[in-house]
Amino acid sequence: NAGVTQTPKFQVLKTGQSMTLQCAQDMNHNSMYWYRQDPGMGLRLIYYSASEGTTDKGEVPNGYNVSRLNKREFSLRLESAAPSQTSVYFCASSEARQGAWETQYFGPGTRLLVL
Amino acid sequence: AQSVTQLDSQVPVFEEAPVELRCNYSSSVSVYLFWYVQYPNQGLQLLLKYLSGSTLVKGINGFEAEFNKSQTSFHLRKPSVHISDTAEYFCAVSVRLGVKTIFGAGTRLFVKA
Numbered sequence: 225n226a227g228v229t230q231t232p233k234f235q236v237l238k239t240g241q242s243m244t245l246q247c248a249q250d251m252n253h254n255s256m257y258w259y260r261q262d263p264g265m266g267l268r269l270i271y272y273s274a275s276e277g278t279t280d281k282g283e284v285p286n287g288y289n290v291s292r293l294n295k296r297e298f299s300l301r302l303e304s305a306a307p308s309q310t311s312v313y314f315c316a317s318s319e320a321r322q323g324a325w326e327t328q329y330f331g332p333g334t335r336l337l338v339l
Numbered sequence: 340a341q342s343v344t345q346l347d348s349q350v351p352v353f354e355e356a357p358v359e360l361r362c363n364y365s366s367s368v369s370v371y372l373f374w375y376v377q378y379p380n381q382g383l384q385l386l387l388k389y390l391s392g393s394t395l396v397k398g399i400n401g402f403e404a405e406f407n408k409s410q411t412s413f414h415l416r417k418p419s420v421h422i423s424d425t426a427e428y429f430c431a432v433s434v435r436l437g438v439k440t441i442f443g444a445g446t447r448l449f450v451k452a
Binding site: 228255259264265266267268269272274282314316324325327328329330331332333 | 343345348371373380381382383384385388390429433434435438439440442443444445
């Protein structure tokens with residue numbers, strides 16, 4: 225049981241390049257989330273998916289797109305990377321569709337540097 | 340809108356000493372409260388959560404937190420810390436009819452020998 229996995233672990237991009245961050249969970253969870261973590265700012269929600277086939281914007285969605293490919297997988301795409309998107313990106317999942325009480329389970333993170 | 344304020348960005352403490360990490364929240368509706376821990380180069384994991392009932396919540400690794408509605412606080416405590424408790428701790432809040440969680444900026448706990 226791997227929990228939440230993310231690929232890649234590290235990535236360096238040049239400004240304007242695109243990339244997709246992959247996330248998968250094997251816990252049969254309904255909800256999945258993408259956060260970015262920046263020093264002194266905690267975690268900020270980029271996008272979330274309350275169930276397969278639905279996605280919604282979070283606190284900082286600009287410059288990102290997401291796809292809930294199936295119940296297991298939730299990808300985050302940067303179409304044209306900018307230095308302001310240098311960050312650590314975490315994917316998380318939780319069991320319930322509308323379960324604000326549910327524990328979120330986090331992946332190990334992807335460290336992205338945009339030059 | 341909800342917000343979370345962690346009052347200390349860094350807390351240094353000696354091994355076997357007690358520690359309190361402070362968290363205040365703001366919300367006009369009922370909330371759920373969480374503490375998560377992040378060890379170096381890892382994702383976050385849940386320490387404890389308050390949903391309802393007893394205001395004193397016990398979590399893993401000997402941590403506990405007390406929900407104080409009048410002071411809108413949810414401080415995390417441990418009576419005796421270990422070197423292995425060195426990590427970043429995040430307080431978080433979710434509203435009862437939503438799905439999103441708001442995280443605080445984090446408190447770095449340094450436990451010194």
